[in-house]
Amino acid sequence: MLASLADGGPVLELGIGTGRIALPLAQRGIPVSGIDASEQMLAVLQQRRGDLPVDVWVADMADFRTSAPFPYPLIYVAASTFLLLGTADRQTACLRAVAAALAPGGRFVIEAALPHTVIADGRQVLVRHVDDGQVRITIQAHNDRQSDQNMS
Template sequence: MWQDRIWDAETAQRYDTPGEGMFAPEVLEPTVAALASWAEGGAALEFAVGTGRVALPLAAAGVPVTGIELSTAMLDRLRAKAPQESLPVVVGDMARTFVTGDFTLVYLVFNTISNLVTQAEQVACFHNAARHLAPGGRFVIELWVPELRRLPPGIAATVGRSDPDYLLVDTYDTLHQHVVSHHFTFDDTSVAELFRSPHRYIWPAELDLMAQLAGFELESRHADWSGSEFTADSSSHVSVYRLPGPPPAR
């Protein structure tokens, strides 16, 4: 599949930035604390577990974690940190792969549901989360809000970040809700390195409808992992969906 080609060995090696960026304590600590509280003493399943950025500290916090990961290169990086016995991972597609287990929480972080580039695949991802959960179980998604308000008429691109050594440009196909993220890294030479990833963007209301189709109810939505209020100006959200019924007894 194309996702496995994008998340290759070279990309997986660049992904880990210990102590910085997505791996900074101020990013991971509230993420882990929130997920641990929503697990309510049960086990968690991470869709697209990657190199273990969230799964490893969540497991260290006492939550049993299992993962699904499509990229064998990303999984190889995870395996260098933790064996299969301590953090089990099944190789497969997060929209279809089933993992045997008793889970109170399924989670999908850092915009990864948008890596599924059709609406049908995204809906299937919700159904896959639902079939892993007992009544009362939660599906948590972290996702950015599409930045279409920043697009002037006739312009199809936005600059997401502009740093001395990094530039992010997103190009939009508003007819099909597709966006391609262009990540440029460079130094003081005239040569830049480009990594591109395609996505299908999802409005919060559409995400809620996908959840309803899979039997979930929206329990809460926050602007970040610390629980800040989600507003019309929020650039991202953490949405918590729950299956009807009491949580499984623990």
């Protein structure tokens, strides 16, 4: 799907990591730029990319500027990485940076899962709140007895 939205590229991936999504796009001839806060992840990507058209730099998604002389027709962030920004202020800052780097008529794609996980024995973990200082979750057990615990 991303390849069809790329309009030939180049595209920008936020939180590019080791290139799980960027490398297949680059193999299709779509130039990919990417940012990540982890130098270690980018080092792995640099080893894996070979001569593919992938350019990366260390940056914070909430405060990035591109050095590209052109806007991107597609900017994307996958695997719920956008939610790792933690606060509404950081997410808003990211959206502003994306708006500045996006071509007119371009697209910003966010892949995010619902913030809960089902655990094998019938328990469900629901994320209620996440910020820089606190995480609140609810664990629900759906066995013979019902339990509901909030933990910080």
